[in-house]
Amino acid sequence: xxxxxxxxxxxxxxxxxxxxxxxxxxxxxxxxxxxxxxxxxxxxxxxxxxxxxxxxxxxxxxxxxxxxxxxxxxxxxxxxxxxxxxxxxxxxxxxxxxxxxxxxxxxxxxxxxxxxxxxxxxxxxxxxxxxxxxxxxxxxxxxxxxxxxxxxxxxxxxxxxxxxxxxxxxxxxxxxxxxxxxxxxxxxxxxxxxxxxxxxxxxxxxxxxxxxxxxxxxxxxxxxxxxxxxxxxxxxxxxxxxxxxxxxxxxxxxxxxxxxxxxxxxxxxxxxxxxxxxxxxxxxxxxxxxxxxxxxxxxxxxxxxxxxxxxxxxxxxxxxxxxxxxxxxxxxxxxx
Amino acid sequence: xxxxxxxxxxxxxxxxxxxxxxxxxxxxxxxxxxxxxxxxxxxxxxxxxxxxxxxxxxxxxxxxxxxxxxxxxxxxxxxxxxxxxxxxxxxxxxxxxxxxxxxxxxxxxxxxxxxxxxxxxxxxxxxxxxxxxxxxxxxxxxxxxxxxxxxxxxxxxxxxxxxxxxxxxxxxxxxxxxxxxxxxxxxxxxxxxxxxxxxxxxxxxxxxxxxxxxxxxxxxxxxxxxxxxxxxxxxxxxxxxxxxxxxxxxxxxxxxxxxxxxxxxxxxxxxxxxxxxxxxxxxxxxxxxxxxxxxxxxxxxxxxxxxxxxxxxxxxxxxxxxxxxxxxxxxxxxxx
DNA sequence: ATGAAAGCGCTAACAC
DNA sequence: GTGTTAGCGCTTTCAT
Numbered sequence: 001x002x003x004x005x006x007x008x009x010x011x012x013x014x015x016x017x018x019x020x021x022x023x024x025x026x027x028x029x030x031x032x033x034x035x036x037x038x039x040x041x042x043x044x045x046x047x048x049x050x051x052x053x054x055x056x057x058x059x060x061x062x063x064x065x066x067x068x069x070x071x072x073x074x075x076x077x078x079x080x081x082x083x084x085x086x087x088x089x090x091x092x093x094x095x096x097x098x099x100x101x102x103x104x105x106x107x108x109x110x111x112x113x114x115x116x117x118x119x120x121x122x123x124x125x126x127x128x129x130x131x132x133x134x135x136x137x138x139x140x141x142x143x144x145x146x147x148x149x150x151x152x153x154x155x156x157x158x159x160x161x162x163x164x165x166x167x168x169x170x171x172x173x174x175x176x177x178x179x180x181x182x183x184x185x186x187x188x189x190x191x192x193x194x195x196x197x198x199x200x201x202x203x204x205x206x207x208x209x210x211x212x213x214x215x216x217x218x219x220x221x222x223x224x225x226x227x228x229x230x231x232x233x234x235x236x237x238x239x240x241x242x243x244x245x246x247x248x249x250x251x252x253x254x255x256x257x258x259x260x261x262x263x264x265x266x267x268x269x270x271x272x273x274x275x276x277x278x279x280x281x282x283x284x285x286x287x288x289x290x291x292x293x294x295x296x297x298x299x300x301x302x303x304x305x306x307x308x309x310x311x312x313x314x315x316x317x318x319x320x321x322x323x324x325x326x327x328x329x330x331x332x333x334x335x336x
Numbered sequence: 337x338x339x340x341x342x343x344x345x346x347x348x349x350x351x352x353x354x355x356x357x358x359x360x361x362x363x364x365x366x367x368x369x370x371x372x373x374x375x376x377x378x379x380x381x382x383x384x385x386x387x388x389x390x391x392x393x394x395x396x397x398x399x400x401x402x403x404x405x406x407x408x409x410x411x412x413x414x415x416x417x418x419x420x421x422x423x424x425x426x427x428x429x430x431x432x433x434x435x436x437x438x439x440x441x442x443x444x445x446x447x448x449x450x451x452x453x454x455x456x457x458x459x460x461x462x463x464x465x466x467x468x469x470x471x472x473x474x475x476x477x478x479x480x481x482x483x484x485x486x487x488x489x490x491x492x493x494x495x496x497x498x499x500x501x502x503x504x505x506x507x508x509x510x511x512x513x514x515x516x517x518x519x520x521x522x523x524x525x526x527x528x529x530x531x532x533x534x535x536x537x538x539x540x541x542x543x544x545x546x547x548x549x550x551x552x553x554x555x556x557x558x559x560x561x562x563x564x565x566x567x568x569x570x571x572x573x574x575x576x577x578x579x580x581x582x583x584x585x586x587x588x589x590x591x592x593x594x595x596x597x598x599x600x601x602x603x604x605x606x607x608x609x610x611x612x613x614x615x616x617x618x619x620x621x622x623x624x625x626x627x628x629x630x631x632x633x634x635x636x637x638x639x640x641x642x643x644x645x646x647x648x649x650x651x652x653x654x655x656x657x658x659x660x661x662x663x664x665x666x667x668x669x670x671x672x
Numbered sequence: 673a674t675g676a677a678a679g680c681g682c683t684a685a686c687a688c
Numbered sequence: 689g690t691g692t693t694a695g696c697g698c699t700t701t702c703a704t
Contacts, residue, residue, distance in 0.1 A: 011681055022691045027683060035689060052475065057457040058397035059681035062696045067394065077422065083413045090440075099454050102438055104426075118435050121393040139388070223619065252619050283559065283588050284620055347697055358675045363699060373673060395697035398680045 010051040019047035071119030072102040075131035080277055081294040088298020096306055116140040126305045144308040146301045150192040157316055159304040163292030164320035165193050169200025171325040172244050172272050177208040180334040181242040185233040186214040187250050189221030194246040213237050221246055226253025241269055241334045248273035248280045251287055270331035286329040296321055346387040355383035407455030408438045411467035416613055417630040424634020432642055452476040462641045480644040482637045486528040493652055495640040499628030500656035501529050505536025507661040508580050508608050513544040516670040517578040521569040522550040523586050525557030530582040549573050557582055562589025577605055577670045584609035584616045587623055606667035622665040632657055
């Protein structure tokens with residue numbers, strides 16, 4: 001009359017009983033503490049296997065100090081670079097025994113005041129924020145967090161990891177200048193990354209003695225803007241022989257606009273983008289672009305956060321990772 | 337000496353004290369039970385607001401029967417259709433008060449035996465499986481789950497929601513036949529969806545009195561296969577005037593191969609893909625393709641799972657949603 | 673309609 | 689090294 005629990009999940013109690021030890025001993029084995037005798041550890045392990053035991057995360061979360069969970073807040077899933085970053089994050093956090101809980105802003109809009117509140121309710125040990133930090137509640141900022149990607153604001157007491165947008169833009173300008181381009185147009189937009197890319201464009205065109213023109217400030221960073229701004233730039237500055245767009249989709253718009261103007265790419269006008277998205281591939285736009293190595297950003301961000309979880313008072317770090325220029329068929333030497 | 341808890345998160349106790357009620361009453365208000373007097377409810381609500389109280393998910397998970405969590409198991413994040421599906425899932429589950437916990441197979445490979453084990457440890461109330469169900473542990477199958485996407489196996493006691501691959505393939509063949517094509521090549525691959533698309537292709541070419549040829553069985557469903565198989569098909573059956581690839585990337589490969597053969601698309605050979613990915617857009621490949629409405633798949637799957645969570649013994653349903661043909665510039669009337 | 677009390681399954685001091 | 693004893697913050701009978 002005592003047994004008959006076949007249907008319920010086994011608990012640490014059953015395991016302890018079967019192994020002939022106390023509950024605490026089982027707990028120690030689970031968190032593989034070094035101070036357990038090999039014999040007992042073995043006994044516990046076999047009991048676990050035999051019962052097909054799986055720890056209850058909620059219980060350990062409640063009782064312990066750490067939930068073993070890292071929250072990831074993201075503004076838009078459709079950014080493909082984020083998928084790479086997620087892989088990088090997982091790589092490191094897996095290793096450290098943490099699980100990831102991803103929450104996007106969409107979810108939040110409908111129910112919760114704050115993107116991270118559901119994550120906080122789960123008592124995540126830290127937050128990876130791929131969104132504007134100003135959207136976070138104060139409560140979110142009380143736990144260790146790291147920002148990834150270029151943002152408008154630079155929060156206190158958090159690390160920031162991004163691909164260096166200034167440097168990426170400089171690489172593009174260098175590439176274009178090396179090809180002999182003197183009159184270069186740039187299409188920018190309203191987000192944080194676009195601003196940094198504009199800075200890099202401006203400083204490097206100057207450094208290389210090129211004439212830099214730009215359009216699109218404050219506008220959306222999409223294909224349409226790329227199209228409109230290209231028309232605009234070519235009208236005002238017909239001497240332009242190369243266009244650098246703040247991302248690949250804007251570059252696609254630029255190419256369409258150039259086609260409309262009967263300009264050939266790259267023979268008449270070279271075009272470069274940014275982000276190395278799938279559309280930039282050799283079989284598609286064959287677009288010269290810049291790659292940020294999203295996975296590496298994830299790995300670095302994870303390491304920084306892990307560090308901050310252990311020592312919350314660590315001084316904040318900014319990591320600007322070096323991007324890579326990917327030269328493809330959309331850029332070529334300027335016509336003489 | 338009693339207070340001084342400013343730094344810790346408030347608990348249900350503090351709320352109860354401030355509102356002058358019992359803990360149980362607060363709990364009832366949280367789960368908005370109808371049987372609480374408006375006055376008390378009001379008092380509790382203001383106390384919650386004042387203390388900035390947020391329930392501890394782990395505690396309620398432990399004490400209650402439901403975790404309020406739905407696990408999503410996915411084999412590969414890079415499938416862009418999945419992002420749409422996720423939106424559909426969120427839409428419905430948000431409404432129903434559930435949160436989503438997404439776990440991909442990558443995470444699992446490194447640590448856990450089973451993709452869903454971390455999810456099970458969190459005591460998810462149900463599982464959305466966007467992967468082969470055979471990879472799931474038996475334990476996973478004890479909780480309500482729904483499969484999304486075409487899979488090799490058809491599990492018992494689970495609902496399945498997919499876009500109808502047969503029907504989608506038939507739509508493409510119809511479109512091509514309507515344009516006068518009589519000799520149509522198809523490029524298939526080894527996954528579940530590809531098989532279904534092949535079935536649809538075969539039955540509909542027959543129904544329309546066309547000659548259907550295919551290649552690629554058992555191979556990867558990627559660009560390279562698309563390229564190789566196109567070369568192969570055109571060599572063996574030079575009379576082919578249209579190629580239907582099992583997905584957009586394979587279609588991209590086909591287009592590249594045709595270019596190599598000095599065939600123009602669509603003047604000499606029409607090409608169609610499947611999935612309506614970004615590369616199929618008018619500015620890129622301008623590819624005729626099939627769209628599955630990922631968001632709708634998500635919504636339907638969510639509804640089915642919700643139903644099964646309430647009544648586990650419900651008879652399993654298969655939902656094959658109707659896909660949409662998207663005709664673009666890569667297909668045209670056959671040359672006379 | 674509301675309160676009291678008993679856990680949920682685990683971790684964390686603390687003893688031995 | 690290993691067992692004992694308290695809870696973690698909440699939900700849930702069960703009274704009232």
